[in-house]
Amino acid sequence: GAGVSQSPSNKVTEKGKDVELRCDPISGHTALYWYRQSLGQGLEFLIYFQGNSAPDKSGLPSDRFSAERTGGSVSTLTIQRTQQEDSAVYLCARLRGAGANVLTFGAGSRLTVL
């Protein structure tokens, strides 16, 4: 079935650099979610999109974080001036069509900030 593709799968960067994480829900035109998961922790909600709009951006940790979605499909999460505390796995999910609120997750992008 349709899945979620995330890239890069692993990213190592230096403190202060900007990074872009990409999510392709493949089937497109569905609600799309970003979560962050630090080592040994639960899922922290960041942002979600309905179409190209993000109704609620309150989950973004700081103004260094931004996200956009174009064409109702691919989404990019950008972290500017990365800090060591940004190190985590960033998970993207799409809302599956069958049933209420069934999320299909990608494998995640593991970010390490040195």
Place this chain on the structure above:
Amino acid sequence: LAKTTQPISMDSYEGQEVNITCSHNNIATNDYITWYQQFPSQGPRFIIQGYKTKVTNEVASLFIPADRKSSTLSLPRVSLSDTAVYYCLVGEEYNQGGKLIFGQGTELSVKP
């Protein structure tokens, strides 16, 4: 938004039935209850979903009492491969998504 509360961790042995209960006292009328399973280095995956009473699939059963303020995920005869973190999620409108907040999850450890 309905907040969920689960035990942080549980231990079990192979072949036993495991029941994980999630509390969601302020669940709304339109909310569904969904459980996910997450293995290390993977994204969570859907296990089961329900609105009320009992739901059963090939993997698990979900019990929801009449007041819907809690739900219990039941895993029959667990094996070592069921060792994972289990999340309860209470969500808004059908297919509309909304702001979906996961609880802290329950780390299940299955021992030989």
